Amino acid sequence: MRFTKVVIPVVLCVLLVGLTVPAQRKKGYAKKSQKPLPVVSAIDTDALKGLITKERERPLLVNFWATFCDPCRDEFPDLVKIDKEYGPRSLDFVTVSLDDIDQIKTDVPKFLDAMNATMPAYLLNVSDPEPAINFVDRRWRGDLPATYLYNEKGEVIYSHIGRVNTVELRNAIEKALKKDNGR
Secondary structure: OHHHHHHHHHHHHHHHHHHHHHHHHHHOOOOOOOOOOOOEEEEOHHHHHHHHHOOOOOOEEEEEEOOOOHHHHHHHHHHHHHHHHHOOOOOEEEEEEOOOHHHOOOHHHHHHHHOOOOOOEEEEOOOOOHHHHHHHOOOOOOOOOEEEEEOOOOOEEEEEEOOOOHHHHHHHHHHHHHHHHOO
16 A cells, blocks of 8 residues: 555656656757857848949859749759859858748758858848839849859949759859959
8 A cells, every 4th residue: 555655656756757858849948059040131122222232352242142043942952052062262252032931931041051051141121113123124023043153343244044054053153263363
């Protein structure tokens, strides 16, 4: 009898502890090992103009894209490789998402995280994207993806609408870097 009085409470305690640990993990109480999602900053037309036109020491690659755009999603791994190859030594690279502003903390950073993207990321936050699109390129109608390479003075030296040809883009970057080194 005495044995039963001791064993039953001990068994009940062990069962309760065993049930509460998984519940705590589900509620988010357990230690998270995930890294934070990339930060995506809102950018308006004037800030985009300033970003593109400011004089810089290195060429600037700008890719306009969206999470709902299949060609954008298809080309993104190649752009991440280009950023890893050129970015650290000789190229500034930013992405500008044309997703809805409500995606700035959800789908856009989740996609960038899944792609292991480390370049600065922006989301165009305007009620009418037409002025921004016309500023970037009067011939561009907003089709995605769109990729532009600017020299140090903010002048377009390469542009491509649609999924970029990485060989062509690499050649344009190399050409821009040779001009830069030949000063």
